[in-house]
Amino acid sequence: MEPITRGTAIRLTQYARGGGCACKIPPGELEQMLAGIPQLSEQLVVGAEHGDDAAVVAIDASTGVVATTDFFTPVVDDPYTWGRIAAANALSDVYAMGGRPVVAVNLLCWPRETLPLEWAAEVLRGGTDTARAAGCPVGGGHSVDDAEPKYGMAVTGMVALDRLLRNDRGRPGLPLSLTKPLGIGVLNTRHKATGEVFPQAIAAMTELNDRASAAAVSSGARCATDVTGFGLLGHLYKLVRASGVSAVLHADAVDYLDGARQAAKEGYVSGGTRRNLEWVQPHVDFGGLSDIERLLLADAQTSGGLLVAGEVPGAQVIGELVPAGAASITVR
CATH class of the missing domain: 3.90.650.10 (PurM-like C-terminal domain)
Known part of the structure; x- marks a missing residue:
């Protein structure tokens, strides 16, 4: 697509085929793709066996470290709002495990010759503001020149193992x-x-x-x-x-x-x-x-x-x- 000029209305969603979590690889295809990959789950409290929201490794008898990452293409046209949404979505994986996020790093893919870098800065500002609201510092990250804009975070959290939420603990009657x-x-x-x-x-x-x-x-x-x-x-x-x-x-x-x-x-x-x-x-x-x-x-x-x-x-x-x-x- 042609580079955007100043004053042009922002339609970030037009620069991506999909949008938000709808751009994920379909669940059936994802499971087929991962089926032959060995999982070193003996080192983990929660690994990839059941497709849970994050990985958890015990650092002592009572405490676990939660690790996750999530990023996606624009789901709204406003870059600052997209950053807020993407950060909230990435932090959610830690909350879904019953944990507390403690540090995040940015993941940014940006078509630098097509979209203004000022918009990328707004995306990052939105993500940082949401992480700050969660009490989670953002310590840098990684960026790539890409044809399609994408943004998210890798988040590390902590969880009390006796209060861990996981997707394989459901019981009849609940x-x-x-x-x-x-x-x-x-x-x-x-x-x-x-x-x-x-x-x-x-x-x-x-x-x-x-x-x-x-x-x-x-x-x-x-x-x-x-x-x-x-x-x-x-x-x-x-x-x-x-x-x-x-x-x-x-x-x-x-x-x-x-x-x-x-x-x-x-x-x-x-x-x-x-x-x-x-x-x-x-x-x-x-x-x-x-x-x-x-x-x-x-x-x-x-x-x-x-x-x-x-x-x-x-x-x-x-x-x-x-x-x-x-x-x-x-x-x-």
């Missing part, structure tokens, strides 16, 4: 709580297509999951994941598969951002969302659920909320875990 509404993905897709700004989606994506994580741990939960690019159904499927259980999901209990259903009905559905649904469909009994509702439950979220096996104060209870059955997830 309720399922969701700490943010769904619909981020379809609103972001509409934003990319039309330029419309959705403050409700930005507010959800920039909200840190720190308080939700603390509430989950304090309530006694030990099983959780965050809901990002694989959608609610994809992340729930990974949780029940790792835990050896099934789940009942109450579709009418799931909250959505204002405008999400309308955006889905008008066709603003990302390819990532459709791939999510295709991957999880063989494992879900949808009953008579409409196609639109199925897509919304598979909607690729960016910086979504926590899905917790347990009741979390202030969070919506959307279902429960049950003994393993014919379907991994039954939607009612």
